[in-house]
Amino acid sequence: MKKIIAIEAQRLFRPKKHGMEIVALEILKQLKNAAGNDFIYQVVVKEDVDECITSSSNFTVAQLPAKAYPIWEQILLPSFIKKLNAALLHCCSNTAPLFCKTPMVVTIHDVIYMQAGGFKGSAYQNFGNLYRRWIVPKAAKKAKAIIAVSEFAKKEIVAALNVQANKVHVVYNGLNAIYRPCTDIQKSVAFRTEYKLPEKYLLHFGNTATRKNTSGVLKAYIQYCFKEENALPLVISGCSKGTITAIAQRENLLLPENNILYTGYIEAAALPLLYSNAYLFLYPSFAEGFGLPLVESMACGTPVITAHNSSLPEVAGDAALFVDAANPNEIFLAITRLLTDANLYNQLKEKGLKNAQRFNWEKTANQTKEIYKMVLNNL
Structure with missing residues (x-):
C-alpha cells in the first residue's frame, strides 16, 4: 500500500502569490502528475479564493479554515494531520507545527529573519519575522530532514539554527517553461x-x-x-x-x-x-x-x-x-x-x-521525493 505524504502549503490559494507560494505550487504540480507512482499526496491549505490546484487520483487538496497563521499552523494543521495516518508531513513555508507527532521534512527558504537587527519591513512582515525567530529553531531540530534552496542557504541554516550539515539537503528551485523570450x-x-x-x-x-x-x-x-x-x-x-x-x-x-x-x-x-x-x-x-x-x-x-x-x-x-x-x-x-x-x-x-536552463521543476520535485524516501527508510 502506498504511503501518504501530507504537504502543508498554507498560503497556496492566496490570490497574490509570491516566492514560497510559487515554489510550493510548481512542486505540487509535478507531484500531482506522478501521484500514485511512489506516494499518495494530501495537500493542506488555508481557505482562500484562488483554487490553483485541485484534487485528482492519489492527490487530494484539503482546505482548513482561514485563521491567523500561528493558530492555523500550530493548532488546526496538526489536528488535521493526526486524523490522516500520514507517514510524513512536508512543511513548505519555513515553519512547522511544534506538537505534531508525524515525522516532518521542513523547507527553509532562508534564515534572514534570524540575523541580528534583521531587515525591517511592514508590520505584518515584522510580526512574521518574530514568529519565525521563535518557531524555526525548534522546528529545525524536530524535523527529520531540512530542504534548503541553495548551498548558501544551507550554510546559513546550519550556522543560525545549530543543526548538523548532513540533515540539510540542497534542492534548487526550478523554472516554469512559460518563461522564455517573447517573439510575438x-x-x-x-x-x-x-x-x-x-x-x-x-x-x-x-x-x-x-x-x-x-x-x-x-x-x-x-x-x-x-x-x-x-x-x-x-x-x-x-x-x-x-x-x-x-x-x-x-x-x-x-x-x-x-x-x-x-x-x-x-x-x-x-x-x-x-x-x-x-x-x-x-x-x-x-x-x-x-x-x-x-x-x-x-x-x-x-x-x-x-x-x-x-x-x-x-x-x-x-x-x-x-x-x-x-x-x-x-x-x-x-x-x-x-x-x-x-x-x-x-x-x-x-x-x-x-x-x-540549469533549473526545472521536474528535477526539483524528483529530488524532493528522494528526500521523502530517505527519511521514511531511516525511521
Missing part, C-alpha cells in the same frame, strides 16, 4: 498597451522589506535621470505608488515622478511579457535564499543587475552584472554600462538564457 510582437504590444508601458524600460520589483533594496534602486535611478536627459522609464511592479512614495519620503528622495511607472501586482501568466519587454532587470537585494526572479528574467532574455551577496552569485553564475547592494552609485554605473555597451549586453543575454 502583437502580444508584446497588447501587454504594453494594457499596462500603459513604453517600448523600452528598466524593471524592478518594489518591496517594503529593506533587504529587497528598493531604496537603493530608487537612489541609483535618480542619479541616472540626473545624468541622462532621455532616461528610460523605471517600471515598478508588485507594489503601489503610495508604497514607493513612503520609501522615498523615509529616505528623503526627490523622485522623478514622470519617469516612474507602476503596474501593481501582475499575475504569473503575464510575468514573461513583463520581463521580455524590459531592457534590464534590477535585482540588487541585500539577501536572498535563492532569487527566483533573476532566473525568470534571464530565461526571458533580459539581462540582470544583481548583488554579489548571499545566494545570488550561486544562482546567477557568470550571467549577471554584479554590484555592491549598499552602493547606489555602483547600481547607477551598472545601468549606464549595460545601456552603452552592446557587446556586454548581448553577452549577458546569451549567458542568462544558458544559465536559466
